[in-house]
Structures are given as structure tokens and as C-alpha cells.
Amino acid sequence: MIDKLASLPHEAADTLARPFARFLKIEAAAGALLFLAVLLALGLANSPWHRVFLDFWETRIGLTFGSWDFSRSLRHWVNDGLMTLFFFVLSLELKREIVLGELRNPRQVALPLAGAVGGMVVPVAMYLTLMSGESGMHGWGTVMATDTAFVIGCLALFGNRVPPTLRLFLLSLAIFDDVGAILVVALGYGEALNWSALGLGLLGIGAVASASRLGIRSVPVYSLIGAGVWLCIDASGVHATIAGVILGLMTPTRVWVSDARLRGILGRLLAHPAGEHWSGDTTERHDLLQAGTAVTESVSPVERLEMILHPWVGFAIMPIFALANAGMTFQGADFQQTE
Missing domain, CATH: 1.20.1530.10 (Na+/H+ antiporter like domain)
Incomplete structure (x- = not known):
């Protein structure tokens, strides 16, 4: 029973999905x-x-x-x-x-x-x-x-x-x-380079660096700024794929949630008594959502984006x-x- 509860539940679709997933890993x-x-x-x-x-x-x-x-x-x-x-x-x-x-x-x-x-x-x-x-x-x-x-x-x-x-x-x-x-x-x-568009692209790259310094971790925000950077560089006359190289090298490799902090957050979650009480505006639900964020952020942005x-x-x-x-x-x- 303990081994079954230690893994995600099995669905009928997994019978077909798992062989396909193994194929994709090759x-x-x-x-x-x-x-x-x-x-x-x-x-x-x-x-x-x-x-x-x-x-x-x-x-x-x-x-x-x-x-x-x-x-x-x-x-x-x-x-x-x-x-x-x-x-x-x-x-x-x-x-x-x-x-x-x-x-x-x-x-x-x-x-x-x-x-x-x-x-x-x-x-x-x-x-x-x-x-x-x-x-x-x-x-x-x-x-x-x-x-x-x-x-x-x-x-x-x-x-x-x-x-x-x-x-x-x-x-x-x-x-x-x-x-x-x-x-x-x-x-x-x-x-002839469009210096105005190139300047806007550089401003976008600066916005990415500033957002990272401020601690913004939202992937949609960076995706939106990155799309704007690409459009500006493409309009400037420079080969637009250079935007992917620059933004990739700017992606942080440091995890936001350390291993010790992750264990502490999960420990607080597991301290709640067993039961279906994860819905509503409760402390348990808040701890559950925080644990989900902590698990995600315990992997560096570089590795997370690479896997996706x-x-x-x-x-x-x-x-x-x-x-x-x-x-x-x-x-x-x-x-x-x-x-």
C-alpha cells in the first residue's frame, strides 16, 4: 500500500502513453x-x-x-x-x-x-x-x-x-x-541596419536582465519580452536567431528554492493530518500550492526550459x-x- 501511494495514480491512458514516452526519450x-x-x-x-x-x-x-x-x-x-x-x-x-x-x-x-x-x-x-x-x-x-x-x-x-x-x-x-x-x-x-529597431531589441534584452534581477520568475512574462526582442532584431536586419542565442545564455542556472528549503516546505505540508481538506481558502491549500511552486523552483530555469x-x-x-x-x-x- 505504501509503495502504491508513493507514486502518481495510474490511468488507462498510461498504458499507451508510457511506450510512446519511452520512444521520445530515445x-x-x-x-x-x-x-x-x-x-x-x-x-x-x-x-x-x-x-x-x-x-x-x-x-x-x-x-x-x-x-x-x-x-x-x-x-x-x-x-x-x-x-x-x-x-x-x-x-x-x-x-x-x-x-x-x-x-x-x-x-x-x-x-x-x-x-x-x-x-x-x-x-x-x-x-x-x-x-x-x-x-x-x-x-x-x-x-x-x-x-x-x-x-x-x-x-x-x-x-x-x-x-x-x-x-x-x-x-x-x-x-x-x-x-x-x-x-x-x-x-x-x-x-542597411535599422538602428531604431536594433535599439528597441537591446532595450528588450535589458528588460530581461532587469526582470531577472528583480526576481520575476514568470515564464509568460519572459516569453512575451523575448518575442518582442525577436521581432525587433528581425526588423533591424540582423539575423533573428541571434536573439535565441543571447536569451539562452542569459537564462539563470541557479535554483530559487534550495534543497533545505524544499524539505522544510514539504515537511510542513506533510504535518497536516490526512484527509480531503485541500480545497477552499484554507491554510492546508495555501501550503499545498506553496509546495507545488517549491518543487518546480527547485529545478533551475535552464534545466526546466531545456526539458520542456x-x-x-x-x-x-x-x-x-x-x-x-x-x-x-x-x-x-x-x-x-x-x-
Whole structure:
């Protein structure tokens, strides 16, 4: 009886939900889904419906008020909108490792940082050497970026066979590389920056820092400010996914409720006599709600957000990203000689 009461009640739906939950815990499943999305995108792009499929991602979605137009293609919303959450989750993991994990040692950070810099500088140097004097020389920025989403997807395919240290190295390298590529695109290839929008975005980032200092812990509040930051940065002409990187690195790693305080709050709750007296405006109900908050806040915001968003990124955002970008059309080549 004690063992049964020490766990959550069992419902009929759990019989179906638990096997599905075990499937979701397999990291390789996200990589396999990404691989299937790539195959589907390639298949549709080279099928009789290729024009409908490719035009679908160019559909304009947004708001227009008179001369003010804030509409983007569906592919833009995927690449700069949904992928912001992808970079946000990667930055959460990187922040956790920098503060609490193996990257606390600056020497551990130096290797992936050096690898990222080398991975950008060497391809650019080779490109400029080969294209010296050619019309395409200005395209040097296209060879320096690593597709982080597919790097992480490939790692996920191997599951536990990838050593944690190797995964952490590649994760750090991919993030450093992507941040560098975003800066290069923004500074070297971007259009004229909208400084007003960029200034509003920086104010939003300052508002996030101020709210954290004041002790505000409401996820909806930060989500609303974060959405505003994204809109401002996107309107400024800077690659909007940088907002996810910045906000992820700003997320606190410190728990609000310590282990000792949690035990004290739960102890006070358990001191109430057994019975169904948790409803109404009572001391027991207040202690119950406080215990629920304490349990939630005993996990750091970084880990809590990572647990919430990771399944959405792995099983929804990454496959959609692959569908939007992997649709390459192959055309036959004519090798016959002409006179």
C-alpha cells in the first residue's frame, strides 16, 4: 500500500502513453525523424508536385497596415523564427555546461572556440585563393557556416554511442561557428541596419536582465519580452536567431528554492493530518500550492526550459526545418557533344 501511494495514480491512458514516452526519450528517434524529413523533402522536390511544394514555402505570412509591411515567407518564419527556439535550447545546454559542467574550465572552452574559428577562417582563405579575381569572390561567406541543426541530428542518430565529451565538443563548436557566421552575415552581407529597431531589441534584452534581477520568475512574462526582442532584431536586419542565442545564455542556472528549503516546505505540508481538506481558502491549500511552486523552483530555469522545449525542437522544429530547406531539385545533364 505504501509503495502504491508513493507514486502518481495510474490511468488507462498510461498504458499507451508510457511506450510512446519511452520512444521520445530515445535521442536517436529525433535524428531518424530528421533524416526521414530530408528524404521526404528531396522526394517532393523531384516529384510532379515539386512546383506546389517549393512555392508553398514562399507563401507570404504576416501583418500589413497601410505602408507598413511585416510579412515574411513561410521559409523565413521557419529559418529565423522556429530555429530561434532551436538555438535557444542549444544555448541553454551550453550555458549549463559553462556554469555547472565541463566547460567551467576556460581551457575546455578554448578548444571548440579555436576549432570554430579555424573552421571559418580556413575555408574562407581557400575560397578567396581559388576565386581570386573572379566575379564570385564576394561569396566567401557561404563556405564558413556549419549547419548546426543537421550536425546535432547526425549526433542523435548514433545515440549513446557518441561519447559525451565528443558531443559537448561538437555542440560547442557548432554554436561558436554559427554565432560567428551570423555576425559575418549581419555585418558583411546584411542590408542597411535599422538602428531604431536594433535599439528597441537591446532595450528588450535589458528588460530581461532587469526582470531577472528583480526576481520575476514568470515564464509568460519572459516569453512575451523575448518575442518582442525577436521581432525587433528581425526588423533591424540582423539575423533573428541571434536573439535565441543571447536569451539562452542569459537564462539563470541557479535554483530559487534550495534543497533545505524544499524539505522544510514539504515537511510542513506533510504535518497536516490526512484527509480531503485541500480545497477552499484554507491554510492546508495555501501550503499545498506553496509546495507545488517549491518543487518546480527547485529545478533551475535552464534545466526546466531545456526539458520542456527539447522534445518540441527534436520532433517538430528540426523536421520542419529539413522540409523547408532540403528540397533540392535534381536535373539531368546532357553529356552529348555538339558540333
